[in-house]
Amino acid sequence: MSQVRVLVGTKKGAFVLTSDGKRENWEIAGPHFAGWEIYHMKGSPADPNRLYASQSTGWFGQLIQRSSDGGKSWEPVDNKFVYDGVPGTHQWYDGTPHPWEFKRVWHIEPSLTDPDTAYAGVEDAAIFRTTNGGKSWQELAGLRGHGSGPHWQPGAGGMCLHTLILDPSDPQRIFIAISAAGAFRTDDGGVTWKPINQGLRSSHIPDPTAEVGHCVHHIAMHPSHPGVLFMQKHWDVMRSDDAGDSWREVSGNLPTDFGFAIDVHAHEPETIFVVPIKSDSEHFPLEGKLRVYRSRTGGEEWEPLTKGLPQRDCYVNVLRDAMAVDTLDSCGVYFGTTGGQVYASADGGDSWNAIVRDLPAVLSVEVQTLA
Amino acid sequence: MIRVVLPAHLRLLARAGNEVQVEVEGKATIASVLDAMEAQYPMLRGTIRDHVTHQRRPFVRFFACGEDWSHEAPGTPLPDAVASGAEPLLLVGAIAGG
Numbered sequence: 024m025s026q027v028r029v030l031v032g033t034k035k036g037a038f039v040l041t042s043d044g045k046r047e048n049w050e051i052a053g054p055h056f057a058g059w060e061i062y063h064m065k066g067s068p069a070d071p072n073r074l075y076a077s078q079s080t081g082w083f084g085q086l087i088q089r090s091s092d093g094g095k096s097w098e099p100v101d102n103k104f105v106y107d108g109v110p111g112t113h114q115w116y117d118g119t120p121h122p123w124e125f126k127r128v129w130h131i132e133p134s135l136t137d138p139d140t141a142y143a144g145v146e147d148a149a150i151f152r153t154t155n156g157g158k159s160w161q162e163l164a165g166l167r168g169h170g171s172g173p174h175w176q177p178g179a180g181g182m183c184l185h186t187l188i189l190d191p192s193d194p195q196r197i198f199i200a201i202s203a204a205g206a207f208r209t210d211d212g213g214v215t216w217k218p219i220n221q222g223l224r225s226s227h228i229p230d231p232t233a234e235v236g237h238c239v240h241h242i243a244m245h246p247s248h249p250g251v252l253f254m255q256k257h258w259d260v261m262r263s264d265d266a267g268d269s270w271r272e273v274s275g276n277l278p279t280d281f282g283f284a285i286d287v288h289a290h291e292p293e294t295i296f297v298v299p300i301k302s303d304s305e306h307f308p309l310e311g312k313l314r315v316y317r318s319r320t321g322g323e324e325w326e327p328l329t330k331g332l333p334q335r336d337c338y339v340n341v342l343r344d345a346m347a348v349d350t351l352d353s354c355g356v357y358f359g360t361t362g363g364q365v366y367a368s369a370d371g372g373d374s375w376n377a378i379v380r381d382l383p384a385v386l387s388v389e390v391q392t393l394a
Numbered sequence: 395m396i397r398v399v400l401p402a403h404l405r406l407l408a409r410a411g412n413e414v415q416v417e418v419e420g421k422a423t424i425a426s427v428l429d430a431m432e433a434q435y436p437m438l439r440g441t442i443r444d445h446v447t448h449q450r451r452p453f454v455r456f457f458a459c460g461e462d463w464s465h466e467a468p469g470t471p472l473p474d475a476v477a478s479g480a481e482p483l484l485l486v487g488a489i490a491g492g
Contacts, residue, residue, distance in 0.1 A: 082401070
């Protein structure tokens with residue numbers, strides 16, 4: 024009997040939600056690391072019981088926790104993230120140079136093949152890698168050092184590397200995204216990187232089509248189509264059919280194309296999900312109606328999904344790493360809100376249920392489909 | 395033997411009780427006490443002071459014998475009462491945040 028495990032990072036701890044393949048009854052375990060912010064938690068595809076969690080607070084800084092039993096028990100591993108060499112400066116909000124300072128880990132992406140290898144996307148933006156299960160972390164400094172780093176600026180949430188996608192067809196290729204620098208790709212395992220922002224247009228920056236400086240909120244990819252990327256930018260939903268070399272807007276009939284989360288259906292590479300948010304100054308759904316929008320055409324044509332979601336007086340946000348899918352035959356879709364609800368659909372988005380309602384603000388949601 | 399009282403979050407992290415006890419070779423100072431404590435409880439590295447610069451994290455304070463030692467040089471000898479174990483060194487997390 025298959026099982027689904029949903030890993031929920033919140034502002035005040037981590038929760039592990041489990042259910043059988045029917046996804047009707049859920050067991051809630053947690054909070055783990057009560058009182059700490061859990062920006063992200065993710066399992067290894069090579070060993071689903073190996074989990075990594077990013078734990079932090081403003082008081083005591085960053086910790087990385089590791090589990091070898093699917094989240095029942097945890098042990099702290101190395102939390103030393105030191106930039107390679109002299110880190111230099113990026114731009115501060117006012118355009119002045121500001122020294123690179125490590126603040127936290129936003130996203131941990133375990134290797135597709137080795138449970139002891141994982142990548143960490145951090146603030147101030149950089150990528151680190153462990154090859155020993157988190158006992159030590161080394162920066163892949165080619166990203167920060169490729170030349171445009173001094174021009175990167177923080178978004179409202181800080182200058183964070185929040186998206187990290189490993190290409191299943193090419194172990195040397197990694198995609199990342201930084202707010203507010205944009206998307207980058209390496210084709211040599213992280214030694215060298217190039218910005219992949221051609222086609223993005225951001226009217227709020229001095230040069231709307233600049234090579235870097237775009238506030239990319241999130242990117243999603245279907246593993247069977249690794250050259251096709253979907254992006255929720257600050258404003259605009261975008262797609263690329265050439266691994267990020269060029270992008271085109273596919274916002275189509277969305278009622279607003281601002282948002283954070285975006286994901287792809289597990290079995291339909293052209294079916295994508297977003298949660299439109301009213302605007303950059305009003306981070307909640309339009310008209311108080313929480314609606315996921317689904318496109319079955321890879322963008323442009325979107326339909327609202329509302330069954331089971333609150334359609335009045337709803338003013339939560341859905342953050343960039345707070346949406347995920349399972350890989351059961353009928354694809355499950357999950358997202359968490361800043362109001363503490365985790366919603367699940369066991370039918371590809373047609374209908375939704377809150378599987379838990381009153382958690383702390385949800386920062387991230389990841390899903391593991393277990394045999 | 396020096397007694398150190400940790401904030402609740404760090405107690406949980408170190409799986410320690412209300413107090414931890416550390417042995418310090420030479421003079422008892424903030425720096426030598428933290429060195430000994432981090433050797434005994436490696437999971438605390440980076441949570442009280444920066445890994446590299448050893449600068450105190452901004453929301454952590456040190457108190458000894460009713461005095462705020464947060465701004466003392468880390469190599470300043472601690473009061474005899476702390477060095478002898480009669481009084482604990484207090485590590486306090488700021489009452490702040492959301």
